Amino acid sequence: MSLGELARLGVATVYEASGRQGLVDEDFIRLIPGSAVAGPARIARCGPADNRTVHEVAARTRPGDVVVLTMDNPVPVALIGDLLATQLRAQGAAGVLVNGAVRDADTLRELGLPVWTRWVRVRGAGKTHRGTVDRPAIVGGTGIRPGDVVVMDGDGVVVVAADRVDAVLAASRARAAKEATARERYLAGGLSYDLHGFRAEDEGG
Structure with missing residues (x-):
């Protein structure tokens, strides 16, 4: 099984071939033009306007992971910037999906780690709420479980349940x-x- 092949086939093809399941129905900004990734979800469910959980998920990220950063009620607060993204890249993350905001956008593009984000904002997050890591989350109306495959490109984001990837x-x-x-x-x-x-x-x- 090649997750890279899913990325090359693209979100539209994967979505249609999956029976039109798994669409993450939100508008995301793709920071690096032309980027496309697919990988198992590593999920951080953050507290309200808080990114303490992102620091924890960075320590747990493994090569090839797509790191999903989300809040139950997303707001345009920067969950990640240059320093956290540098850690994720060093850990081997394939990409990052941010159901919130990023900052240091120009530096993130230079870093080369593919990022999809709802917003770009400088407003900083708190660091007091631990949140949860590797627990199911809902993003754009679609459930994402740890290990589900997240595919992202210029058309958006689709999720393939882990037990359906081969099919x-x-x-x-x-x-x-x-x-x-x-x-x-x-x-x-x-x-x-x-x-x-x-x-x-x-x-x-």
């Missing part, structure tokens, strides 16, 4: 192959209106 990867490969064949037909002048049978239905011919 969704296979379905995504099949969908990508089908789309490649369709693309060749369209380049040759074919039309989806005909290939899907819509013209025959609409015009009775």
